[in-house]
Amino acid sequence: MNPIAVHERSDRNRRGSVSLIVLVATVPLLLALGAMLTLSVAHHEQAEQSLGQTTASMTSFAAAQDALSRLEISRKFDGPYDLAMNGGTAHVTGFAWLGDGLDNDKNGLIDDAAEKDIYSIHTDAWLNATAAGKSNAAARSYHASTDVTAEVVNFDFNFGQAIYIDDPKAKINFTGGAFTLTGNDENLDGSKGPDASRPAVGVNGDPNGIINQVANNQRAHITGNLPTPAIGQTDALDFDKYAAMLDPLATVTWKGPDDSFSGSIGDYNNQKGVIAHASGNLKLHGTTSGAGILIVDGDLVMDGHFQWEGLLIVKGNVYFKGGGSPQELYGALLLWGQDPPGTPEDDLTVNGSVKVAYSSQGLAIASQTGGVRVMFWREQ
Numbered sequence: 001m002n003p004i005a006v007h008e009r010s011d012r013n014r015r016g017s018v019s020l021i022v023l024v025a026t027v028p029l030l031l032a033l034g035a036m037l038t039l040s041v042a043h044h045e046q047a048e049q050s051l052g053q054t055t056a057s058m059t060s061f062a063a064a065q066d067a068l069s070r071l072e073i074s075r076k077f078d079g080p081y082d083l084a085m086n087g088g089t090a091h092v093t094g095f096a097w098l099g100d101g102l103d104n105d106k107n108g109l110i111d112d113a114a115e116k117d118i119y120s121i122h123t124d125a126w127l128n129a130t131a132a133g134k135s136n137a138a139a140r141s142y143h144a145s146t147d148v149t150a151e152v153v154n155f156d157f158n159f160g161q162a163i164y165i166d167d168p169k170a171k172i173n174f175t176g177g178a179f180t181l182t183g184n185d186e187n188l189d190g191s192k193g194p195d196a197s198r199p200a201v202g203v204n205g206d207p208n209g210i211i212n213q214v215a216n217n218q219r220a221h222i223t224g225n226l227p228t229p230a231i232g233q234t235d236a237l238d239f240d241k242y243a244a245m246l247d248p249l250a251t252v253t254w255k256g257p258d259d260s261f262s263g264s265i266g267d268y269n270n271q272k273g274v275i276a277h278a279s280g281n282l283k284l285h286g287t288t289s290g291a292g293i294l295i296v297d298g299d300l301v302m303d304g305h306f307q308w309e310g311l312l313i314v315k316g317n318v319y320f321k322g323g324g325s326p327q328e329l330y331g332a333l334l335l336w337g338q339d340p341p342g343t344p345e346d347d348l349t350v351n352g353s354v355k356v357a358y359s360s361q362g363l364a365i366a367s368q369t370g371g372v373r374v375m376f377w378r379e380q
């Protein structure tokens, strides 16, 4: 045997075994590739399903948000209605707990006071189906729903007077005779309001200390359900109670010890109020109009043209200093007249063309500034 031939055969054999090894190694690779391809298709389908489900869920979520926004604006549920948003379609239904003949909060009482202003909202959202849930055979459809329970927060603002003065020993400072303070309910357009007449000023204690500070020729400018000046005794109100309730809901805030502002607070023309809170003293100057509730922890100075519909709540002193510019408050003013120790100042200054009128319409704007409180939220 030719030793070289042996060598060659042996070499060929080695090459054969190398090929076999390559082939053996390739088969699992091909199998793996096939498995990966199958996995990839399955994964793609899974991703598509996940995307479809996410789209339906997002539509359902957005529709519930939309329903809450509408509830906040109209103060009641005015559906059912359909929506197309976030790539899907949604059907929104809802009802008021009060008046549905059911004990919704299961407290043993049907349609009781605890159910007042509470609404249940349900959204059914679809991808590849109509808002009514009618699907198309050519495309897989996806569904999600959201259930929300929400309370329309309505404050009960009904006061015994147009201006509450907490301290019967308060010093007041009324200048001239261009002002009107009245406890007669006036609408925002100046017409007569529906509520009963009340004192212009209510004092937490004997009112004579305040009455004695009003000059004879000013008395006729302070009207209500009492002989002029219509200043009477009233029950105590608690500043801290209002602060605790309202400050956390404020959407307009001033944080400094002495802030000033000119412009719009809330939407005066459209009678849409906000809650505004100043942590220190606040000076409103120039032309300022506002709607809703303004709560001031220090003094409030109104210097310039001022119009407000709603409620002013002031822990410190209040200065109406319009000069020649008209200043109008339709609603109510509550003031505590508190001063830093050692620096007493007059609790209420009225100087210029000032009108403060009790207004149930103005207070209705203030009572609707609380928005909507979500009590329950579930997505499926």
Ligand SMILES: [Ca+2]
Residues within 6 Å of the ligand: 102, 103, 104, 105, 106, 107, 108, 109, 110, 111, 112, 114, 115
């Ligand atoms: Ca009940």
Ligand SMILES: [Ca+2]
Residues within 6 Å of the ligand: 096, 097, 098, 099, 100, 101, 102, 103, 104, 110, 111, 112, 115
């Ligand atoms: Ca009910």
Ligand SMILES: [Ca+2]
Residues within 6 Å of the ligand: 316, 317, 337, 338, 339, 344, 345, 346, 347
């Ligand atoms: Ca004071």
